[in-house]
Amino acid sequence: MRVNSSSDRASECVPSRATGMEGGIVIKDDWPGYSLELFTYPEHYREDIESVYIPHGVIMDRTERLARHIMDDIGDHDMVVLCVLKGGYKFCSDLVEFIKVQCRNSNKHLETRVEFIRLKSYLNDQSTEDLHIIGSQDLSVLRGKAIVDTGKTMKALLKHVEAFEPKMVKVAGLLVKRVSNVVGSLPDYVGFEIPNRFVVGYALDYNEYFRDLNHICVISEIGKVKYKI
Template sequence: MAGQGGSSAAPQRGSGRGVVISDDWPGYSLDLFTYPQHYYGDLEYVLIPHGIIVDRTECLAKDIMQDIGDNNIVVLCVLKGGYKFCADLVEHIKTLSRNSERSISMKVEFVRLKSYHHDQSTQDMQIIGGEDLSKLTGKSALIVEDIIGTGRTMKALLNNIEKYKPKMIKVASLLVKRTSQPDGYRPDYYGFEIPNLFVVGYALDYNEHFRDLNHICVINDNGKGKYKV
């Protein structure tokens, strides 16, 4: 699987549960894919094409079914970036459940976490909709997130949820970003481990733009400047 720059090795399945995309992975040329015309000139390259995202999401659904099937689960979707991944993951789990002797009963709740300003993570994290977390008391919870970097935001959310004494908490994230903290937080399930890049698409945004981009792409300086607020 060649990228835009030639013969660098394709992403590999890691020893954990995610596909590891190396720092020297050149990605795919934008010319190979369709994407909204209003983003022409705003992106460097496609890091993960939409089809590969869909396939990995189905694999994660199988892992989740294998581990926590026969449970009643409260799915806690972290908005806004997690809505697309969550919807697709839940749909895959529902399909597997219908065709399996094991089944998962799911209810979906929503919470918003705010910790980014432009492309920089901030020290402060706000939980919006946290009053609904009391519904997790005594329940099995699956938190669904779009991307985890340092893990600081997720740890803060988990600390908040644990106050309500849920029966079980599992975390699924589409992306895990490699940071300068090698011992940082790792979710129970994740699709891809990616370099420390700012990525957009598949509902991941930059100041509310790029959510309508199907592929996960790396934004360029022109895009950051155009949509800076």
């Protein structure tokens, strides 16, 4: 199902390669993003970002839709949400809140608790795959991660989680990058499929900077140099 029929539009919605169901909103390779002049953002980042790639309102609407899909799949199972820190904390928080709201509106009883996993997988704009894990067990597990690129950390973490024999394991990823060296399958729930560009904001960082941006933005070369370590 296409969202936009014109070839010069930003995105379309396509079936997920992992599930055959509705997949993420695909942002095309030539999408430059929106002008910074159209949005508010911290003034000290003016030279450090090129454009607003995904506005905050679009992120929230898409996350609400993912919550509905998750509710349909989980049913009445109690659920442990594994939030991948630090970049996934905003996505996870908003996703869980939408799930709770939908539970209240549908009169479903779904006990949900959140556990946290710390991953440090980037130095500057390069993936390091340095994995630190905290485990959980006994219930259905939803793993929330802000961004999936090569899938190496996702594969390692799923192997660790499955050792605890949960009833069900699902993965939600806000962003999935189109890269050639993907390991394993896509997440079960995908917010957006994006080109292989380095994006920041909505808790995604570059050496701990830019987490305070509400929108997902493209970092500029000036920003990369300024905050490089």
